[in-house]
Amino acid sequence: MRKERRSRFRSSLVVEPFSKRLGVAALVVVVYVAAFFPLFRQGDTGVLALALFPVVILAWLFGAWAGLLAGVLSVPVNAVLLAAAGEPGWALAFRSAGGEGSALVVVVGSVIGLLRDLALRLDRHLTEWRRAERALRDSQDRYRVLFERSRDPMYVTRDNGRFIEANDALVRLFGYERSELLDLDVWSLYLDSGDRDTFLARIERAGWVEDFPARLRTKSGETRDCLITATALKGSNGEVEEYQGTIRDVSSNRTLHELAERRTRELHEVGAELEAYVNSVSHDLRTHLVTMGGFASILWSDHRDQLDPQGREFLQRIVAASGRMDDFVKDLLTYERVSRAPVRLEPVSLSELAAEALRALRGPIDERKAKVVVEHELPMVEADRTLLGQALEHLLSNAVKFVPPDRRPEVRLRARIQDRHVRLEIQDNGIGIAAADQAIAFRAFERLDPVNFTGTGVGLSIVQKSVRRMGGEVGVVSEGREGSTFHLLLRSAVEDS
16 A cells, blocks of 8 residues: 655654654753843843743644643743843743733643644544545446456446446447447347346345346347346335346357246246236135125125124124225236236327326216316327326326315326436325335335225335336325325337437
């Protein structure tokens, strides 16, 4: 490590070793005593001027306490020296003018010593800061050299897949110019959207993936069989902020290619079996729930007068519970379909989808006398029509539903172009979401106000899953109990936007 270079001023703060400081201090005292008598007789120099010289030097050599002690001791020393010169020493040191001068000497010694101690502390902090800065810079330089010169393609992306950094090997692999590559997102390179969805599901669940097989597309349209190793870096709120990883091209390795194909087939088979199992179980569950709810409803309509109040209460609970359970199973099925359905991106009109969602929600909107305003014509986006329609319907339904009973629901839809993307905002005047709950609002089965509002806690999870599968982002901003503003960020369908 390079030796820290110091200026003359910084070097003067500490005289080492300690014996050298003692020697300098003794020399200062000797010079002061030797010069006292000729200077005093020649210029009639006062006590203050004579005393300041050794006190300042001693304070600079030893610090604040030494300066204070030197200032205090200078008073009797000067009195003795003045007496030896034939003057009334003690009277000169302690009478009005002399006393003020002696006090000033003590103060100056203390201040000089304190300034020296503060300068030392500042110098130590600056030195440590420069060393930490140099260590960080050296670490960044080592990382940069490793990143740029690696033979394996390496990349860093944001949580939405947009490239932040890509090394030369990655640029060569896909055939793009670096500027072109940084305008893309890594998800657009996947040949099969199923591989992309499986990769995202694994890395969101475990935080990393190793040797994940996927087929990627180069700029020229060639297909590359690759193994991807990546890590998800999360922020303080627990949300993914970046992905870092490497991509190994194994197209020429037949063994690895066959292994990747076999793993892909196995995953598809497991997925198909799981989907069939979920559909079968959910169908059986819904059948029994509908039967139970139907018989309970018949009991309520035809025989409730034969029951006592407690029996009627129990029967009402059975009817309500069967209805909630049926809604829960339906939402789970919707979430499962959203997770596995193929994604077909195409230009979609947000205005048309919003109108369709509002028509589907006409019943609850009329029941609550809700006011829904679309502030202007909404633009076109690149999205899957079915997934985006489900997401909009869930968000609008929540905007009307989660409003206090004494408040008329008011919902506003607006959109704006933002860096070749469209930001759609849905603002409501509902119960809002506390700041501490906004990070978990999109988790499955999270019900933020289960006492006052019914629900399954799956709706926002369906919204997030749908939007992410289309390569977009979803978020929420809320000011306590004054309502919320949900936003969807999707790629614009207009090229020149």
